[in-house]
């Protein structure tokens with residue numbers, strides 16, 4: 223029985239995929255697999271039995287990826303599964319920053335008991351006038367699942383779209399409209415664009431990419447949209463830029479105590495992926511990833527281990543090994559099978575950075591004795607019997 227713990231509520235259509243071989247537990251420490259959204263995992267103690275963590279979503283900065291890798295815990299995410307939900311909210315953000323929709327709605331609420339509201343509004347409305355986005359320049363930093371959808375949508379709305387992503391994948395490039403101008407550096411976007419939207423993961427080299435120096439390059443009144451992570455922006459610098467008019471508005475899905483109280487900020491409470499469709503897509507993808515890993519040892523969409531797919535095992539046994547990506551590991555593994563007189567019928571070994579992963583399909587049923595010997599090799603992080 224595989225024990226699954228949900229650190230956040232996960233959509234039922236995903237959980238319903240779990241067969242009778244899985245059991246939900248409320249106890250994180252006894253889980254073999256964990257499903258999570260944004261719950262912070264950095265301070266949690268990781269039990270020996272934990273084999274997999276699936277993030278039903280994109281950003282994994284709430285998960286200690288290296289600590290997990292070091293313990294042979296494979297971490298997955300669900301690329302693209304919530305991208306359309308975020309794209310639609312970004313478009314709403316573009317609109318809210320361009321037309322004073324919020325001011326106008328507030329005015330109607332404040333004047334809702336005015337019998338003559340139909341007349342008074344005609345006088346009041348000039349306070350809420352805005353500008354159109356058609357013909358304006360939109361810069362998209364990060365052309366992944368969300369960035370490409372935002373870029374294409376901006377293009378369809380008549381914007382002149384610029385995109386920047388030094389690691390642009392072939393898949394995302396193929397999905398991008400040819401009308402979008404690809405630029406090599408984000409500085410070109412900072413200098414050129416009226417609206418700048420960031421869709422990058424929070425990493426050391428993206429942290430505070432919007433700061434005093436980068437905002438100084440921008441046109442006066444530039445609108446910044448941040449539906450990625452709050453730490454991509456230096457809040458104190460943003461406050462100054464909003465006060466001076468350098469930045470016209472800061473739209474963020476990640477308010478914090480500073481930005482929630484900042485004039486010129488339009489904030490939503492991390493709503494990007496909070497649609498029924500995105501929650502269902504993420505839950506289904508995350509549960510399928512966990513099940514394929516637990517039942518077959520296959521890895522798809524991991525963020526700390528290499529992809530590895532051996533299909534369904536059709537030999538007598540299958541053993542998987544998470545290990546350090548260092549010399550002489552395979553020789554030591556195969557020596558153990560050879561000593562036990564067990565034939566390796568198929569084998570896959572993949573590496574990713576400091577870590578590597580092996581699937582051995584063998585001619586005999588796997589035994590605890592085999593596992594113990596493999597586990598004793600220095601550099602082996604986790605050994606699992608699949609069959």
Ligand SMILES: NC(=O)c1ccc[n+]([C@@H]2O[C@H](COP(=O)([O-])OP(=O)(O)OC[C@H]3O[C@@H](n4cnc5c(N)ncnc54)[C@H](O)[C@@H]3O)[C@@H](O)[C@H]2O)c1
Nearest residue numbers: 280281364365366367368387389421422423449450494495
């Ligand atoms: N508001 C929300 O609810 C919500 C929902 C989903 C994702 N997110 C956030 O949005 C981020 C992006 O999500 P995604 O699904 O598009 O991820 P993704 O992995 O598909 O795309 C990220 C892109 O950023 C690019 N990138 C990395 N470093 C870069 C850099 N220095 N400069 C430019 N590009 C760089 C990558 O090459 C990749 O193409 C996530 O990491 C997450 O933080 C927020």
Ligand SMILES: O=C(O)[C@H](O)COP(=O)(O)O
Nearest residue numbers: 259260278279280281495
């Ligand atoms: O990175 C993500 O996928 C988003 O920030 C969504 O987070 P959530 O699943 O907590 O809504």
